[in-house]
Amino acid sequence: MLFCSQQFLLFFLAVFTIHWSMPWQKARVYLLLIASFIFYAAWNHWLAIIIVVSTTMDFLIAHRLDASQRLRERKALLTLSIVFNLGVLCYFKYANFFLRSLEEALRAAGASASLPLLSVILPIGISFYTFEAISYTVDVYRRKISAERNLAHFMLFILFFPHLIAGPIVRGSDFLPQVRRKKRWNWQRMNVGVQLFLLGMFKKLAIADRMALLVDPVFADPGRYNAYVTWLSVIAYAVQIYCDFSGYSDMALGTAHLLGYRLAINFNMPYLAANIAEFWRRWHISLSSWLRDYLFIPLGGSRGGRWQTCRNLLIVMTLGGLWHGASWNFIAWGLSLGIWLCVHRGFRSFAEARPRLDAALQSRAGTALCVTLTFLGVCCSWVLFRSPSLADASRMYQAMFEVVRLAKGSPINLSSILVMMLALVAGHWLAQNDRWRRAFNAVPATVVGIALAISMSLALLLTPDAGKSFIYFQF
Amino acid sequence: VVKLVQNRRGARRLVLAWLFAFVAMQLGIGLALERPLAAVRDPDYTARAALLHDRIIESPGRPLILVLGTSRSLYGLRPESLEVGDRPGSQQPLVFNFSPHGYGPIHHCVVLERLLREGIRPSAIVLELAPYQLCLDTRINTLLLTRREMLKSLPFWDKPESTVREWTLAHAVPCFAYRFQFMLRLLPSWVPATANPFSWSDLSRFGWRPIPFGNAPTRSAAQIHAEFGCVLREYRVGAASELALNRLVETCRNEHIPLVVLFMPESPAFRACYSEQAERAIHDLRQRLENDSGMPTVDARDWLDSERFFADGHHLLPSGAEAFTRRFQSEVLPLFFTPKEIGKRSGEP
Numbered sequence: 077m078l079f080c081s082q083q084f085l086l087f088f089l090a091v092f093t094i095h096w097s098m099p100w101q102k103a104r105v106y107l108l109l110i111a112s113f114i115f116y117a118a119w120n121h122w123l124a125i126i127i128v129v130s131t132t133m134d135f136l137i138a139h140r141l142d143a144s145q146r147l148r149e150r151k152a153l154l155t156l157s158i159v160f161n162l163g164v165l166c167y168f169k170y171a172n173f174f175l176r177s178l179e180e181a182l183r184a185a186g187a188s189a190s191l192p193l194l195s196v197i198l199p200i201g202i203s204f205y206t207f208e209a210i211s212y213t214v215d216v217y218r219r220k221i222s223a224e225r226n227l228a229h230f231m232l233f234i235l236f237f238p239h240l241i242a243g244p245i246v247r248g249s250d251f252l253p254q255v256r257r258k259k260r261w262n263w264q265r266m267n268v269g270v271q272l273f274l275l276g277m278f279k280k281l282a283i284a285d286r287m288a289l290l291v292d293p294v295f296a297d298p299g300r301y302n303a304y305v306t307w308l309s310v311i312a313y314a315v316q317i318y319c320d321f322s323g324y325s326d327m328a329l330g331t332a333h334l335l336g337y338r339l340a341i342n343f344n345m346p347y348l349a350a351n352i353a354e355f356w357r358r359w360h361i362s363l364s365s366w367l368r369d370y371l372f373i374p375l376g377g378s379r380g381g382r383w384q385t386c387r388n389l390l391i392v393m394t395l396g397g398l399w400h401g402a403s404w405n406f407i408a409w410g411l412s413l414g415i416w417l418c419v420h421r422g423f424r425s426f427a428e429a430r431p432r433l434d435a436a437l438q439s440r441a442g443t444a445l446c447v448t449l450t451f452l453g454v455c456c457s458w459v460l461f462r463s464p465s466l467a468d469a470s471r472m473y474q475a476m477f478e479v480v481r482l483a484k485g486s487p488i489n490l491s492s493i494l495v496m497m498l499a500l501v502a503g504h505w506l507a508q509n510d511r512w513r514r515a516f517n518a519v520p521a522t523v524v525g526i527a528l529a530i531s532m533s534l535a536l537l538l539t540p541d542a543g544k545s546f547i548y549f550q551f
Numbered sequence: 552v553v554k555l556v557q558n559r560r561g562a563r564r565l566v567l568a569w570l571f572a573f574v575a576m577q578l579g580i581g582l583a584l585e586r587p588l589a590a591v592r593d594p595d596y597t598a599r600a601a602l603l604h605d606r607i608i609e610s611p612g613r614p615l616i617l618v619l620g621t622s623r624s625l626y627g628l629r630p631e632s633l634e635v636g637d638r639p640g641s642q643q644p645l646v647f648n649f650s651p652h653g654y655g656p657i658h659h660c661v662v663l664e665r666l667l668r669e670g671i672r673p674s675a676i677v678l679e680l681a682p683y684q685l686c687l688d689t690r691i692n693t694l695l696l697t698r699r700e701m702l703k704s705l706p707f708w709d710k711p712e713s714t715v716r717e718w719t720l721a722h723a724v725p726c727f728a729y730r731f732q733f734m735l736r737l738l739p740s741w742v743p744a745t746a747n748p749f750s751w752s753d754l755s756r757f758g759w760r761p762i763p764f765g766n767a768p769t770r771s772a773a774q775i776h777a778e779f780g781c782v783l784r785e786y787r788v789g790a791a792s793e794l795a796l797n798r799l800v801e802t803c804r805n806e807h808i809p810l811v812v813l814f815m816p817e818s819p820a821f822r823a824c825y826s827e828q829a830e831r832a833i834h835d836l837r838q839r840l841e842n843d844s845g846m847p848t849v850d851a852r853d854w855l856d857s858e859r860f861f862a863d864g865h866h867l868l869p870s871g872a873e874a875f876t877r878r879f880q881s882e883v884l885p886l887f888f889t890p891k892e893i894g895k896r897s898g899e900p
Contacts, residue, residue: 082720082724110565142869173593263560263562263563264562266562266566267563267565269563269568270566270569274569289743372846377585488743489740489741491740491741492740492741520564521558521561521562521564521565521568522565522568523568524565524568525564525565525566525567525568525569525570525571525572525574526568526569528565528569528572529568529569529570529572529573529576530572530576532569532573533573533576533577533726536724536726536727536730537726537727537730537733537734538730538734538741539727539730540741540742540743541743
């Protein structure tokens with residue numbers, strides 16, 4: 077059930093209507109719980125049972141963890157919870173990858189190995205809800221929050237359908253108090269919800285899916301197209317993944333607002349970042365903050381020396397890459413970003429020690445240069461992320477940097493791609509420094525409402541595909 | 552980016568304005584698709600009907616022979632090549648090819664009824680049937696239909712309620728359901744090639760279209776057999792197609808329009824796919840049409856005995872279309888008109 081499908085809109089309309097027509101908060105929680113279960117079971121009802129079982133397990137462990145005063149027992153329970161959650165994640169997501177890699181390694185060593193592969197389906201959204209469950213148990217262990225007493229509330233925290241499939245990764249401390257709070261109809265909140273949903277829908281349908289028209293054929297046959305088209309398709313992929321994922325997050329935030337809940341923002345115009353560290357503070361914020369709080373800081377963060385910090389960054393980014401998918405591409409992608417972060421730290425110290433260089437970098441022109449270089453660097457890293465294999469990624473890089481080559485031109489008419497890219501740039505320009513809000517505030521609310529209706533119709537009209545899945549659903 | 556309206560009344564106005572404007576816009580477009588935007592709803596029909604209107608205006612009073620068929624006749628019958636074809640002011644029959652791509656008798660029913668409603672009454676109809684489509688019971692795309700046509704077509708569907716639901720959902724959000732049709736008019740280069748099945752763009756003045764995949768290598772007998780063999784082995788005429796045929800026959804009888812059923816040429820490799828049961832079923836169908844309905848049938852499947860005329864065993868290349876059209880003139884047109892009425896081919900004594 078995709079957020080921008082008719083099926084979801086009808087489902088949501090029913091949930092929304094029943095939710096706000098019921099006066100009892102308890103009944104609303106149960107309604108959302110049932111709706112979330114139906115939403116998840118629409119993909120696979122057996123996998124919906126797995127998530128319910130693992131959530132119940134986490135609830136019980138956290139309960140015991142909270143009640144216990146003995147450090148050894150608490151540590152054992154925390155370990156049990158983490159091992160259980162990561163065990164489920166590894167079994168479904170990584171087992172076949174590890175087996176295949178082991179088989180290849182044995183073959184490379186000369187052994188004639190043939191290891192059996194598991195026939196498992198990857199539960200949709202498993203990476204997201206596993207991290208939510210782990211953060212909750214760790215927070216209970218750290219006594220940052222108390223364990224939730226109500227199983228329905230806890231289940232809603234994990235299963236709440238707006239964030240269930242592709243985040244944002246919510247924290248118990250943010251979400252659980254909202255479940256307990258009585259919800260009241262609020263027009264301001266509805267307004268925010270509608271606008272966020274429409275913004276996300278436009279990003280996904282009109283921009284991301286259009287970029288896919290160029291990206292898919294070029295990445296399917298790397299090396300077939302000339303350098304210009306290959307570069308354009310790499311930039312188009314950067315636009316696609318941003319609009320696809322941030323579009324999903326906006327729709328998730330919008331639907332949550334419409335039901336009276338607030339989820340944390342996940343994106344903050346990441347392609348305007350002037351360096352890679354800033355990029356990660358603006359991109360998939362809920363994941364990068366999770367990695368910081370539950371992996372980077374426990375590893376020692378940047379408290380140790382330079383080498384220790386670099387080691388921690390490499391570990392965190394490599395695992396962050398692996399979190400995205402079970403393939404060497406994602407590991408290489410994470411590792412490359414980790415190296416870039418280390419280089420950036422080194423360069424920052426170097427520049428800070430040289431006031432003239434630092435001032436030049438802080439100037440308007442210097443910032444524009446840094447933003448451009450960061451964007452191009454990120455685009456290059458997306459090649460690893462998008463390519464089906466490392467060999468394909470290397471063919472893409474070859475095609476990007478081979479200047480004089482007789483190869484095919486674009487597989488499609490590029491005008492639509494370029495126009496939508498410009499639309500995104502214009503959107504960023506408007507969103508910066510509150511220009512958008514100031515322009516909107518100067519216009520009567522009714523006119524803004526009509527403009528939103530027109531833009532929604534436009535998004536539907538510009539959809540080049542029907543039912544293209546969100547990229548992050550595979551994670 | 553989101554506008555945070557601090558004022559509660561402002562927020563309410565904004566949300567309600569959005570909701571009403573969106574619903575009104577969709578309803579308006581949905582209603583407009585019934586008539587003013589009919590060209591968006593069914594661009595293929597509109598393009599052909601416009602061509603037909605032009606031909607009728609060019610030479611008013613000429614008896615119209617309308618060819619209703621499948622892609623086989625779309626690519627295979629070239630009225631320009633007929634002596635009677637392209638001669639403005641002539642009083643000889645006007646043959647117009649009104650065959651779309653990919654549809655069967657259900658679509659022909661709709662087309663004929665639309666033409667009659669618009670005041671175009673053919674003097675005769677050549678109804679081309681593709682045997683494998685009759686077996687597959689090829690339906691019509693409900694998005695092409697008006698509400699009235701959709702309701703009238705319900706007997707052709709196995710699950711009429713799902714047809715009504717599909718049509719209603721599409722008309723609830725026509726901006727999405729008809730997006731490619733709209734975009735083809737507004738920004739054609741933005742429409743993905745895979746979503747552009749419409750075939751009116753390069754129609755000739757009399758409705759013929761050269762086969763678009765004519766340059767592709769001719770398909771081998773094995774490929775043809777793999778594609779059509781299973782359909783033509785366990786053959787039976789589908790119930791919906793049969794029903795549509797009966798309705799067509801009845802309409803023609805009520806309107807006193809003579810009707811001829813035509814089976815287009817097929818390559819030897821394609822004909823080899825027919826099982827005995829399939830041949831018998833087609834024979835029975837022809838018998839039924841000739842005896843019960845009194846309409847002549849023409850089986851032209853073996854008229855062109857060489858693979859070189861075909862792109863894929865059953866779609867004619869332009870050379871095949873030329874050859875078939877010549878024989879169409881001499882063997883099908885006389886079923887409606889005397890040779891004198893038809894006239895002699897140019898260049899002949």
